[in-house]
Amino acid sequence: MSPDRAVLRRALERGEQEGGSVEFKERLTEHLHLSEGRLESLAAQLRHRVLSGDGEATYVVGVTDDGGLAGISPEEFSESMDVLSLLAEEASAHIEEVKTWGVDGVANGDADADHGIVGVATIREGAVLEDDDHIVVGTAGHVDHGKSTLVGSLVTGEADDGEGSTRGFLDVQPHEVERGLSADLSYGVYGFDDDGPVRMDNPHRKSDRARVVEESDRLVSFVDTVGHEPWLRTTIRGLVGQKLDYGLLTVAADDGVTATTREHLGILLATDLPTIVAITKTDLVTDERVSEVEHEVERALREVDKTPLRVERHGVETAIEEISETVIPVMTTSAVTRDGLGDLDAMFEALPKTAGEVGDFRMYVDRTYNVQGVGPVASGTIKSGEVEAGDDLLIGPMQDGTFREVQVRSIEMHYHRVDEATAGRIVGIALKGVREADIDRGMALLPADADPNPVKTFEAEVMVLNHPTRIGEGYEPVVHLETVSEAAAFYPEGGQLLPGDAGRTTVEFKFRSYLVEEGQKFVFREGRSKGVGTVTDVTTD
Incomplete structure (x- = not known):
């Protein structure tokens, strides 16, 4: 039995218990389970399962009450997940992960759907934040200029020991967060509530990141990039291919502006990303040297027709009001003394979510995957307009330059099924009428009545x-x-x-x-x- 299938086996072995966190459902339907009175009862049941599991419940769908593998069709499973998502929302929870298998025992994704499928949905306590309450910041800068150390101090509230101790909090592998559809889409995250910052005790623990998401009214995620020259391609993909709201460029006070600094700055500004420049490691140098590096940064910005704005001189509120594609706030920081980190906190707490473009629906495909019971899914950031479940769209261009008609089967945002999504949202769109193998990164989704002209x-x-x-x-x-x-x-x-x-x-x-x-x-x-x-x-x- 594969490790994935072991998840199903363990859930079936635990079974349904009065005070347990596992629930068996053969099928959930909108007509029956969302009817008046039934929705409240099932939501209360889900809430009980979540509390019994210390914030996590397991729903096995496609099985009988005694745990027998009944199997349901992909269409029935998709509807069941839609209903379960609404029940979770009613119970102040959300679907974090779904795994599916064919009832014939083939591992996830390889089973014949005609034989029926069974799935395990992991439900976690806490409603998913709206995207308006979640900004994503891309970090950039030369190697050893303090990106990870600075972010480590921000998300933990801990001062660095001068040897990069807070950087160690963030040495996690990108593949852990590769999907990019959950609220935990980066290597570092912290938030804010009415009392101020909500920080992580140990970023290595997924439960700690989940706690920050649950307790915060506003969330800030950081997408790391690579400072080493050989991995600049990774940096470019992180800054161009990801949906970012702001850029954070670090410049070390003991090193100053380097060729890599200019390259990363050019990439950030080429994408019209509002950017903050943080001069780091100010504890290592004299005030005179800090002033020299400030002038270096200002010259580098003016060379590319940008206006630097010194936060220490003009204030945080002015920086928040003025930051744009042309005005770049510049601030001095130290992860060791925590100087300037309070100003960064204040900025990240107040900076607005950047808006998407105005116009008809348009989304470029960033990733694709196939979900059994759902079908091919194209994920990416909606560049403009809005999309609803059931919409007819075009996808392409295909290898021959044509666009293919498809239909939106369902939309997922942060593992949460939604009826519609608007510009700026990171979504996964399940499509009917195309194979996952035919969808490539770089293709576009457009309205069905669009008249696209792909070019070489x-x-x-x-x-x-x-x-x-x-x-x-x-x-x-x-x-x-x-x-x-x-x-x-x-x-x-x-x-x-x-x-x-x-x-x-x-x-x-x-x-x-x-x-x-x-x-x-x-x-x-x-x-x-x-x-x-x-x-x-x-x-x-």
Whole structure:
């Protein structure tokens, strides 16, 4: 028996008990189980199971009252999860995880749906925060400039010992939070309630992160990026492919602005991400050196037409009001003395969730997976508009450049089934009419009446951040645009671009077409070469 299937076995062995946390259901239907009076009774039952399990309950769906494997159809299982999600919400809880198996014993995802399926849903205490109460911050900066140490001190409230002790709190593996659909989508998280910050005692414990989410009225998550040069591609994907509300760029006072600092700053600003610059390690240097680094940061910002705003001079409230794609707050901090961390707390407590774009529904696919009983799921951030369960959409372009008609089967946000979702939300959309194998990262979901024109070629204004020689015709970097990561050939106007140059170029995707629109920002890199750009004109094929 596989480890996954062992979860089902343990639940069946424990069985239903009067004071236990396990509940068996063969099927849940909207007509029967959400009727007047029944909903309240079942929600109370769920609440009892959650409390009996010290904040966690296990619902086994697709089994008889005595634990026999009955199996239900994918459609019936999907409806059951919708009903269970509503019951959990009524009981101030939420579905954290769902695993499914075929009744013939095949492991999750491989069973024949015609034989029926059985699933285990883990229910946790605490309602899921609305996205308006949850901001996501992407950290960037040169290696050893104190990103993880600074965030470690923020989320724990602990001062660093000068040797990176708080950084150790955050040495967790990204694969633990890869799905990105739960409120716990990053390597560090803390929150706020009426009494101030709600911090973690030990970020290694998932239960501690869950406690922060449960107790907080507002949540702040940090998505780490990599400071080492060889892993800049990971940094780019973290900053371009993730849905971020703000950027936090660290600059060490003992080192100052480096080439990597400028590259990370360029990537942050190329995506129009409102950014805060934190000068770290101020405890290691003199006041004169701190002032020198402040001037270095301000010069670097003005070189890219941004306006620095010193928080210590103008105040936190002004920084909150003025932060934008063009105004960059700059502050001095020390994780050892905790100087400046109170100002960061105040900013993160008050900064608003950034809004999505205005217009018709549009979402670029970031990840795909197949959920038995639900079908293929495309996850990503809704760029504009809204989507509802049952909507007819287009997905593509496919390999041949066409778009395929699909229907929204269900929508999931933070493991919570919702009827609709709007711009700025990170969602998983279950689709009918397409196979998961046919969906690729970089594809777009659009309204059914849209008339998309995917292209292989477009015009752009670019800036070369770093290159060992010159960029000539036929230069082939990887272009990161929305969730697209594709090799492309550059044909610069005038035949070449030198390091530090800004100019126009034709960009041609090497293998396939994508949905590209004027005004979109992108990052390109190849080896040690990096640059940023803006789409200025789209040429249809």
